[in-house]
Amino acid sequence: MTSPFYLSGNLxxxxxxxxxxxxxxxxxxxxxxxxxxxxxxxxxxxxxxPGHWFAGHGMLHGIRLDQGQARWYRNRWVRTRKFTDDARFIGDTGVDLGAVTANTSVIRHADRIYALVESGLPYEMTPELDTVGACDFRGRLTTAMTAHPKQDPITGELHFFGYGYTPPFCTYHRLSADGELVESHEIEVPKSTMMHDFAVTEHYLIWLDLPFVFDLSRAGGLPYSWERDYGARIGVTPRHDLGATQWFDVDPCYVFHVGNAWEDADGRIVLNAARYTGDTFSDLWTRISGSPDPAGSAAVIGGASLHRWTLDPVSGAAKEEALDDRSVEFPTFRDDLLGRASRYLYTVGRDSIVKYDQESGRAQVRPTGGDTGEAVFVPAEQGEDEGWLLSIVTTGDSSELLVLDATDLSDVASVRLPRRVPAGFHGTWLED
Known part of the structure; x- marks a missing residue:
């Protein structure tokens, strides 16, 4: 019997x-x-x-670096209530936001480490990868939490949202720099869509209301389907007036991950993201929903390309443009430029890391020779691209933590890991 795509190869x-x-x-x-x-x-x-690649239990892989040494590697499942008790997300008593997989990303905020998935609550973890438990911020968080919160580099606040299957379909939340949930506000959208990511600029919140819609008729896997007639639009909400969202119609598409967004000198909003067409997204979704991979490669990267929208709040116009045609995903950049104009963007192809200079339009490609994970940027100096990129690269049954110079993508070092690390989602660097 052929294994489904999400249980094959490096998945x-x-x-x-x-x-x-x-x-x-x-x-x-x-x-x-x-x-x-x-x-x-x-x-x-x-x-x-689990019936879908996105539905597997979360596992954290950790590498401890210390003064030029790689002290340890360890991997641990996130012990959610779904993992330990086989708790059901929807049960006799309603929705259990702790019965989730916590399998998508990991962040640190206010000296706490959280494993995240967009369907429910964050799970607090220790620096040694032990599970502390679900966190609802003292009972104030009553929706799910996105796996892609944004920390404002100036205020230290954490902006995030949660989407659900019943109204309110989308709710914005804000944590203070010290980790208190201080604000929640509904963002009105017509239906529940899979809103995986969003963006934040100095003065705005940017929403992606796209035609991948909750659909209970879907049997097995995850209950979403492509609904082209739903349309596609990008919402712009002033951070000082959460009731005043302005919507811009765009061509039907899907976005898992944004790069950065900012306001230009004329007050327009610039948003960069890895964009799928309806066809390329449907092809990817079919593969990760269980069909065998015809190439036998279980390669996840493919179909999205770097795209830009320029939104004018005064005229209401939206300009769309492709920045490149190669297949890339997982855009990253220097985090302390979140919401501000940034020049460099790092992405990954299946077996490469691609650095974009968004001023010159130049793309630099660094082949890795294996399945390549998200490249996390770690700053070293004040220059925007002065730092390192950390990425787990897997070739066959071997994995390494690759360290590159972010300025020219040259080799700095690599750490051989004691086992294959399966393809996953998002990483983070937690400086001591």
């Missing part, structure tokens, strides 16, 4: 939790890289078939 889960110390290093790890690299992704338990 195939690992069967257990392990730990290894004093990992082999090739090259020289900079002393400044002292901290932890964590990466989240779905990893069903042995014998489990």
């Amino acid at each position: 195939a889960p690992v069967p257990d939790e392990i730990e290894a110390h004093d990992l082999p290093v090739k090259g020289v790890l900079p002393d400044e890289l002292t901290g932890r690299y964590f990466r989240n992704g779905p990893n069903p338990r042995p014998g489990d078939d």
Whole structure:
């Protein structure tokens, strides 16, 4: 029997939790890289078939770097109530926002580490990858929490949202710099759509209301379907007036991940993202929903390309333009430029890392020779691209943590990991 796409190749889960110390290093790890690299992704338990790649239990993979040494690797399942008790998301008593997989991303805010998935509550984790438990911010969070919150580099506040299957379909939330939930407000949309990501600029919140709509008629997998007639639009909400969202119609498309967004000198909003057409998105969704991969490669990257929207709040006009035609995903940039004009954007192809200079339009490609995970940018100096990129690269049954110079994508070092790390989603660097 042929395994479904999401249980094949480098998407195939690992069967257990392990730990290894004093990992082999090739090259020289900079002393400044002292901290932890964590990466989240779905990893069903042995014998489990979750029915969709997105539905596997969350597993964190962690590498501890310290003064030029790779001290340890360990991997741990996130012990959610779904994992430990087989709790149901929708049960006899209603929705259990803690019965989730916590399999998408991992962040740190107000000295707490959270594993995130967009369907429910965040799960707090320790620096050693032990699970503390679900967090609802002292009972104030009553919706799900996106896996892509945005921390304002000036105020330290954390902006996020949650979408649900019943009204309110989308709710905006704001955490203070010290981790208190201080504001929640409904953003009105007609239906529940899979709103995976959003953007924040200095003065606005940017929403992606796209035609991938909740559909209970979908049997198995995840209950969403492409509904072209729903239309596609981008919402712009002033951060000082949450009741005044302005909507811009755009061509039907889907976006999992935005790059950055900012306001230009004329007050227009510039948004960059990895954009799928309806056809390329449907092809990807079919594969990760269970059909066998005809190429036998279980490659996830494919179909999205770098795109830009320029939105004018005064005229109401929206300009759309393709910035490149190659297949890329997981755009990253220097986090302290969130919401402000930025020049460089890093993305990944299946076996490469691509650096975009958004001023010159130049793209620099660095082949990796294997399945390439999101490239996390770690700043070193004040220059926008002065720092390092961290990415887990897998070739066959071997994985390494690749460290590149972000200025020219040259090799700095690599850490050989004690096992294959399956393809996953998002990582983070937690400096000591």
